[in-house]
Amino acid sequence: MTKASTRADFEVIAGWVQPGETVLDLGCGDGALLKLLQEQRGARGWGVEIDPARVLAAVRHGINVIQSDLEEGLAGFEDGAFDHVVLSRTLQTMRHTQRILTEMLRVGREAVVSFPNFAFWKNRMAVMQGRMPVSDDLPYEWYDTPNLRFFSIDDFEVLAAEIGLNVRERRVLDDRGQPVSEEANFLGSLAVYRLAGASR
């Protein structure tokens, strides 16, 4: 399983899930988050994963995993099928950014999205010094990163407003997993959002 220390957002997400609620975890990997939500929160969970090795790992861990490509949307899932739809550290790897966000709120009552903040001060420092940032939250070199979209907390909030996402809660963590309360776009390494549709 993924080390808990590298997944500070899991604890935040766990706090938003109530016992008995259903969770769809998009890009669930080996199922570490769902395992946590099931064991600590008594949630019912299913994951979506495209990579065969990770699907196998999830099955090994006894996690419900559905092998499917997120880039093709969530067409297989019915409207309002889940209490929470989670996209943990995956939004920045997706081509169809807006579509996945609206799809999440179609199949889920709530969407939970976490992503690395490219405008975190250490990332800015790295760029000032002439290099692309590499950190626990951005653990890749420029040439092997799966990340396609480079955006900040402020960027995300502009998009959220434009496409009518209602931000119900936001938690920002620094690179040690500690909460950040001020100057989030400068001091935050990872952002976790709890979103609902605008009409709610």
Place this chain on the structure above:
Amino acid sequence: MIRGNAEESRVQKDAKDAQFAAVAAEHYVCVERRLAASAGSARTGQASLGAAMEVPPQVGVGVVESKVARFGAPLMLRSGFTLPGFELVYETYGELNADRSNAILVCHALSGSHHVAGYYAGQPKSQGWWDNIVGPGRPLDSERFFIVGVNNLGGCHGSTGPRSIDPATGQPWGSRFPVVTVEDWVEAQARLADHLGIAQWAAVIGGSLGGMQALQWTIQYPDRLRHALVIAAAPNLTAANIAFNEVARQAILSDPDYALGHKPRHGLRLARMLGHITYLSDDQMALKFGRRRRADAGSFGFGIEFEIESYLNYQGDRFAESFDADTYLRMTRALDYFDPAAATGGDLAAALTPARADFLVVAFSSDWRFSPARSREIVNALIRNRRNVSYAEIASRHGHDSFLLADAQYHAIVAAYLQRTRT
């Protein structure tokens, strides 16, 4: 972790493609061996054919024997017909544990049988049709599970069917044998479970029509299985699938020999040739046969010139020798009729409401007869019912036949799923 990086997945895909090409190249021989033994042959993904042939049969379950269970109580079929009693021929692999909790039922598809694994004494080529997945250390691990294979009612491998004697007439049933359904099979299989003292299966598994039986078990006897493994299946047949079945049946029914009460060899042959085309994928056929011709090609006549023609005719001949036409008619009809959601106005989730089992659903990317989208219908209905379900879509070029082959990812998924199964 974050989604796979593109380069890594491309490299994996290339490696996988190479592996599939190797398997596909051998598949022609593999399928012939399988049918030559009138059953599936054990294949491992990367072994060369020579190496596979040298593998001693005892790496699987070894020598097996068929058994017969007799049931005296009448069985009322869905058609309204009542069978006065019946026999089921079956095989078992592994040992039933003390609390009888480690039993797995393997349901066969259209042309399968109770002979799932192992071989018969003195017949080293008589390997079971799904030998590659059953045995010590294999996904259906016979050192851990007690695995049961059964020939379905209406079959032609020893269970009561068209070749059996009708006690009322003292003659074989032949074409008078009733049409049987997936529900009837589950009913008969439940009686076999009673006979073996198995109150609850650890798992029921099947591919294609066998997967439909596994699915039906969860509706018909929800408390009698803990897991259902539904592979290369569908919640019902599409119109195109029923159409293929109808052409196959017409091939048999329109064979003059059939009307005369003789074996309709030509009809069976055509039925199998048609079926075989649909079990493969276009890609795989191109890879295996392409436009290759035999040495005597170019006659400007209608003999067998292309390799694909040779292959299909060979398959048709083998099948016509070994299989029963009346069984074939009934198996295809059972496929057509299967539609659990028909009783709930087309709502599959409603039909699956009774289900209590956990599910593994597996589909294969190139399977156009039982496409991944059809498996997803099952998955979505189960999620709607909040059942535990995992779904694997295996990248494969081998069409519907993929479920019989030993793809590494496919077998790893089944093995991993069953390893977590409590016994």
